Amino acid sequence: MPDVQSMVAEFVNKLRKRKIEGSQATAKCTVELLRSVISHQRVPHANQAAALIDAVKAVGQQLVAANPVELAVGNVVRRVLHIIREEDLSLTTAAMAGLDLLDASDDDDIDNCKGIGYPAMSAAVVAAAARSTLRPPSLQTLLEGTPESATVPYTSSSGADSESKTADKSSLTRKLKHDVIEGVNQLIHEISGCHEQIAEQAIEHIHQNEVILTLGSSRTVLEFLCAAKEKKRSFRVFVAEGAPRYQGHLLAKELVARGLQTTVITDSAVFAMISRVNMVIIGAHAVMANGGVIGPVGVNMAALAAKKHAVPFVVLAGSHKLCPLYPHNPEVLLNELRSPSELLDFGEFSDCLDFGAGSGSLQVVNPTFDYVPPNLVSLFITDTGGHNPSYMYRLIADYYSADDLVM
């Protein structure tokens, strides 16, 4: 336990100092950390799932507080919580299916959850009720209310009879943890493989002799374009340089190295060049529940330009970037202001910036992110395929549980 604490503290430190760059790397590190937390967590015999959930939530709250702007952290914490709930549910339904068989046959001391003595309620009812608690609330379940039977799977049996029961419990415990860790490993695999999954779809969207516009530098976009290039599509790329970090220059270098014809333009030239462009492809930092996109600063401008000239605006995002929260005031709350030294040289402007002398009144604002409202986005390409912005809520309902939204 203590070494898990130190791992958590170290990671929190890294997050606070913004030492980890990129949402994919952050997401992977977070999931790996949570995996260690889960495997080191000692769970009680009863309510193992609840104990795991509490442990993960506690760590998750610390991580999110360390870097609230990096939404991928919160996303994967919620994914892990959802995995725990799902595994627990499938175990209990399997247990009850076992119980059903047992009731049909004779009740021997078969080493199979016999000890969990449920009242005479049909297994199907309980399963249905438990299923409904896991899915987000819907019109179908509106009248069913909160089924008390859902708590029955959680509370272990009261009348403890034999040692076979304790053997059951420990095997159940191990099973749950094992399943959860398997699920978490699958999540890590998914996060690592998101670039390939997205790049596979490139060939459907990029056609011969097209002109693509992109902004800044995103590894997803790079892989996407190169995949299309490998499938023998010939197209041109305009890269907006993405001031003040000028990461567009790096992207342009990479693209040229892979043999793509590239043109570098300034951010201010986007509107001028947009009419000669067939498609705008952008990598997102995060995608919000309403379909809005948080991207590097300048994408809102590109999106507005694309809308004005009816150019499709495509956003690439791995599933770890899907955030179940709604953006209220994202320009302020989900943004980070970086050092003004990236914009201005301290030496030249020192007299304007000097507030002490009384003459200084120059302020420099250097936001990192931009918010694009959902009506400007034409298509989202995630590792599961291409989707409409109005469909994002559906993916979010699949990946996350409603109880985890507020941690």
Next chain:
Amino acid sequence: MWRRTPSFILDRTSTSPPMAADTTRAPIQNPDSISAYYQTRAAHHGVITSEWLSQAQAAVGGVSDSGDEHPVSSLTELGNEKSFNVIEEFNSWRKQPDLAEAVAAIRALAAVIRASEATTMMELEIELTKASDTLKSWDTTSISLTAGCDLFIRYVTRTSALEYEDFNSAKSRLLERAEKFGEISCKARRIIAMLSQDFIFDGCTILVHGLSRVVLEILKTAAQNNKLFRVLCTEGRPDGTGVLLSSELSKLDIPVKLLLDSAVAYSMDEVDMVFVGADGVVESGGIINMMGTYQIALVAHSMNKPVYVAAESYKFARLYPLDQKDMAPALRPIEFGLKIPTKVEVERSARDYTPPQYLTLLFTDLGVLSPSVVSDELIQLYL
């Protein structure tokens, strides 16, 4: 001859009323009668005009007539008593100002279950379906009534699919859920209020149209959370909702300003968001609400202001209006204060339809939804 609308419901009602050949059904509301739903709302708001009073009395007389017609023409042995009771029961619940329409409907159907002598689920379902059809045809203009009935019937049919060997336990469970629905409705309002708190920030100006109890709950909760905001209320003729809402809000010390309905565009630039309730949410994601909502949504959309709708999930209805006139007409009397010459027509519709592209988000007890989610939910329930 002036009508150029493509909607066919008008043609149907104007050209072929005798098409309602089967007399076993309740009489279709002819276009000149008053919508009972809006009558009840007006009663809740305490708006009584002399014209309303006389027409209400006439309508009540008409109802008892139609109520008497029922048992005569009904061929089933399901009680003349039964069908009359359902409507009476429903009306008695509906009169309570704090109760949602769908809750009243479900309570009425619960009364049917209680009084039923059926011994199998199928029989009970048939009785319920008949009662719900009676209710629906008695007031075709109320969407939450239709939606509430449909929801309950779906729930009943699905409950019977679960393995309850004992009919009596199933029946008592249905009764219990029906009784609980009132609580669900209140809980729904609280959930909606909680979800919308983040969208109200300090120093914002909210425009409200109509007197929705859900929106009132939202504003009350925001005031209790010590948020600083002010509210612009439209006057809401002819219901006078603006005055009522402003008196409620001023009790909570929220700064309120009353606007004429025509002053909305004038004040829209100082507004940060628009909050409205809904009489019904239709399949396309649009809403049916008090007359004037469409206008306000159009103005807000053109000025890039978000329009938020607060509606409970049981108001989702399987309707898909193609234009403003594509719904069952819901008329209500309008006082102008002066005598109108008889040759002058008055547009008496009580509600309009706001298409989904003008709405930003819907706050429901199922969560914060974008308008496209509504059809998904409905499909899950009905298919």
